[in-house]
Amino acid sequence: MGVLTALAILAGLIVVHEAGHFFAATWQGIRVSGFSIGFGPALLQRQRRGVQFALRAIPLGGYVAFPDDEEDSEIPSDDPDLLRNRPLPQRALVIAAGVIANLLLAWAVLLGQGLLVGVPAGFSATPGVLVAAVQPGQPAAASGLMAGDRILSLGGVAVGGGSKAVVDLVADIQGAPERSLQIQAERNGETLSLRLTPSDRDGLGRIGAQLQPNGSEVFRPAKGPLELLGQTNRVFVQLIRRTVDGFVALVTHFGETAPQVSGPVKIVEMGASLARQGGGSLFVFAALISINLAVLNALPLPLLDGGQFALLLLEGLRGKPLPDRLQMAFMQSGFLLLVGLSVVLIVKDTSQLSVVQQLLGR
Known part of the structure; x- marks a missing residue:
């Protein structure tokens, strides 16, 4: 049950992140063609109002698809409702909405902890x-x-x-x-x-x-709304600072901090342990992972929201987009990096599970 709870939390955080992109686009009248959780072949899919909703086989994230990226799209390339034809501020909002959604969710989870569990005593x-x-x-x-x-x-x-x-x-x-x-x-x-x-x-x-x-x-129980909001804001800021400090340390002291980097297997194991403990730990776990997703996606790396934002910033400075071949090379390098890193972390984390260690006689 603990593992299922941790998996549900991770899936929920991914859904919220992608929903941020989705609603930021549809709210502005921008065309969206797909909303997927996971990558690879579709396990479940449904067409609704021109959008293909899908649950896919590889649970390593998700994405919102736009007709701009489809070569066989029947929508004219000069359609004003295509993402690429919208002003830079509107496109920036769509890109940033996933990070914003995860941060808002983390804050809401911490507020929920204060309401349901109470404040630390x-x-x-x-x-x-x-x-x-x-x-x-x-x-x-x-x-x-x-x-x-x-x-x-x-x-x-x-x-x-x-x-x-x-x-x-x-x-x-x-x-x-x-x-x-x-x-x-x-x-x-x-x-x-x-x-x-x-x-x-x-x-x-x-x-x-x-x-x-x-x-x-x-x-x-909190003494009142002011104490509840104050505690929520304090913990929220603390978690953001710790997360940012962790990413900074990974860059500045890579050799020492790289072994501490965990993938989805380790995260699920930690979440399952906290779920069995009960209390407020699971709330903090959900908020911390949501903040980590936000900060990670804000990094200016290929395939991440920060990478897309960097391309958008360069477009604004140049007055025109980068050549398609450069954008394609940037994205393809990111895909290989993401898949390779995911495989390494999954293998590393799986090998460290207690049940695997026991099977190996360690």
Whole structure:
């Protein structure tokens, strides 16, 4: 059920993104020929008011199709309702609408969390530190630690609870580069004894794992609309900043951050885990993924909304579109990059699933 919930959230976010493009176009009277979720062969399709709605076999996104891109279209090339014949501001709105839709959805989800679950009122901590994520090829993974494990003790000393336990554990690890540490961890009710040797990075011990307090957040009803809106806006801005910082770090420190990049398999696994936990975690997960989709699509890369926007900006500066062959080369390179990256991430994330690790005897 958790996996189905995570898949439903991802599908919903994609639908909202593409619906942003679709409604921005139809609201302005721009012709639209197709609305697809996924790529490849159509599994389900329906024609309505001249638009072909389809659910396709490869669930890696979606797209809105325009007659402008169809060679066999019966619509005259000088039709004023074709996207390419509309003024730049109208076309820019259509391109930006997907990003705007995902941002609005993220804000609405956080507002819904405040209405249905409440606003944060503290943290109910239990002993131990939770391993939220493990980077492949790093000391934590080499020791046998996996995401979801709860670290109980380090060097025979019990680990406390709450944020202070995380700070203390990180300090102990940073102070022990290249030293073998004995840790005890709990996994699915079983206690494991593992050896962990932090790597030495600029004199500090690093293990390549994301640690967080073990426990659950406590919520209470908002005192009024102002507190509810204030909390929603604060969390919304925080998630946007974290997301942007993550993409900046990927560019500026690619070697360190690239192993942390996750694809759809890992995202679904994380969503399924949060769905089983219940509470407000799933709301934040949906909002965070929606913001990530918005920021990712805003990047000036081929096939993404930001790439289309960059072409539109160049057209505005030149006073005319770039030659078709350059636009085609730009888009084709983006398609190969997107497919290649998707395949790599799916294979990487699948190989790290606990059930796959068990089958491989790791």
